[in-house]
Amino acid sequence: MKTVWTHLCGALAITMLLAFTGAPGANAQQVNPTNEAVSEEALFQQLQAGQSVSGRVSIPDDGAAGLIKPDNKGWAATHTGTVRTLSIAAIVAAIVVLGAFYLIRGRIRIDAGRSGIRILRFSAFERFSHWLMAGSFIVLALTGLNLVLGRMIVLPWLGEGAFSTLTTWGKISHNYVAWAFMLGLILSFLVWVAHNIPDKVDANWIKQGGGLLSSGNHPPAKKFNAGQKIIFWAVTLGGAALSFTGVMMLFPALTGGEADWQLYQLIHGIVSAVLSFVIIAHIYIGSVGMEGAFDAMGSGEVDLNWAKEHHSLWVDEVKADPNRDIPPAKGTQPAE
Numbered sequence: 001m002k003t004v005w006t007h008l009c010g011a012l013a014i015t016m017l018l019a020f021t022g023a024p025g026a027n028a029q030q031v032n033p034t035n036e037a038v039s040e041e042a043l044f045q046q047l048q049a050g051q052s053v054s055g056r057v058s059i060p061d062d063g064a065a066g067l068i069k070p071d072n073k074g075w076a077a078t079h080t081g082t083v084r085t086l087s088i089a090a091i092v093a094a095i096v097v098l099g100a101f102y103l104i105r106g107r108i109r110i111d112a113g114r115s116g117i118r119i120l121r122f123s124a125f126e127r128f129s130h131w132l133m134a135g136s137f138i139v140l141a142l143t144g145l146n147l148v149l150g151r152m153i154v155l156p157w158l159g160e161g162a163f164s165t166l167t168t169w170g171k172i173s174h175n176y177v178a179w180a181f182m183l184g185l186i187l188s189f190l191v192w193v194a195h196n197i198p199d200k201v202d203a204n205w206i207k208q209g210g211g212l213l214s215s216g217n218h219p220p221a222k223k224f225n226a227g228q229k230i231i232f233w234a235v236t237l238g239g240a241a242l243s244f245t246g247v248m249m250l251f252p253a254l255t256g257g258e259a260d261w262q263l264y265q266l267i268h269g270i271v272s273a274v275l276s277f278v279i280i281a282h283i284y285i286g287s288v289g290m291e292g293a294f295d296a297m298g299s300g301e302v303d304l305n306w307a308k309e310h311h312s313l314w315v316d317e318v319k320a321d322p323n324r325d326i327p328p329a330k331g332t333q334p335a336e
């Protein structure tokens with residue numbers, strides 16, 4: 001009797017032990033996701049394609065309950081890899097192309113020298129629109145680039161604490177400065193679109209390579225030449241694509257779902273890289289690359305000889321305009 005009692009107690013003890021620890025064998029493949037010590041890797045292995053780890057939410061947006069989806073981790077790696085490679089390629093290509101251009105052509109000078117006569121090229125409102133768009137674009141480009149390349153380039157240099165602070169503030173600035181960019185983009189579009197409709201003059205300008213490769217060759221151009229029109233449309237269309245995809249990412253509930261969101265994220269990264277290349281070239285030619293160009297967006301006035309060389313048809317329009325007056329050179333008397 002004592003032996004039977006001993007066996008019964010032993011069997012009960014083993015059953016209780018198994019109940020507490022989980023039986024080896026049959027239950028070994030199952031993972032309890034609410035178990036504190038569950039391994040993330042083991043949890044992922046349990047999930048079939050398309051499944052996710054999700055919690056419970058009390059708001060109408062069910063999507064907010066999704067926590068981790070292994071499929072998306074794979075997508076994130078592909079996306080980051082593509083955008084990272086393209087961003088590096090855009091910056092390196094811009095440096096190589098502009099470096100080669102500078103070595104071949106040097107700084108584009110005003111062939112006739114400065115006349116001392118200055119004419120108004122852009123009003124204060126045009127310059128405000130440009131700098132609102134340009135300043136915000138530069139903040140967005142740098143903070144966006146930090147999200148893509150920061151861990152690779154900035155983190156080892158700054159250390160974890162400073163990098164984390166920089167990236168947190170960078171991300172917040174990115175989300176808010178975007179609205180200033182959109183306003184600048186709309187204003188610039190409205191003030192300049194009429195001057196950026198392609199016409200026959202542009203075909204000739206392009207045929208002559210804009211006269212950029214040799215001094216003394218200045219194909220005629222109106223207020224904006226063909227090269228500038230390309231920049232205007234690249235900024236307008238690229239900026240619109242960035243704005244749309246950015247707003248969709250800020251408000252995911254507006255998107256058609258996860259696949260749409262991922263597509264917007266990819267488009268956002270690719271357009272940013274391409275537009276950054278265009279803008280680096282634009283900044284070069286609008287500052288150090290061409291003598292007299294920056295004045296147009298600085299004081300708003302350019303030298304008459306610069307204007308005659310780069311925008312001869314626009315100078316003719318200004319001269320023919322009864323409401324515009326070309327002032328005499330500083331220090332000279334107007335003709336009687």
Ligand code: HEM
Binds near residue numbers: 137188279
């Ligand atoms: C430090 C940065 C920048 C400088 C120095 C600069 C300089 C200039 C200058 C001098 C012009 C007038 C050219 C002329 O007289 O014909 C101009 C025009 C323009 N800029 Fe910028 N810019 C800068 C950044 C940007 C950025 C970031 C954007 C867009 C996101 C931008 C978009 C434009 C557009 C669309 C025009 C009119 C078309 C054209 O001239 O190409 N600029 N800029």
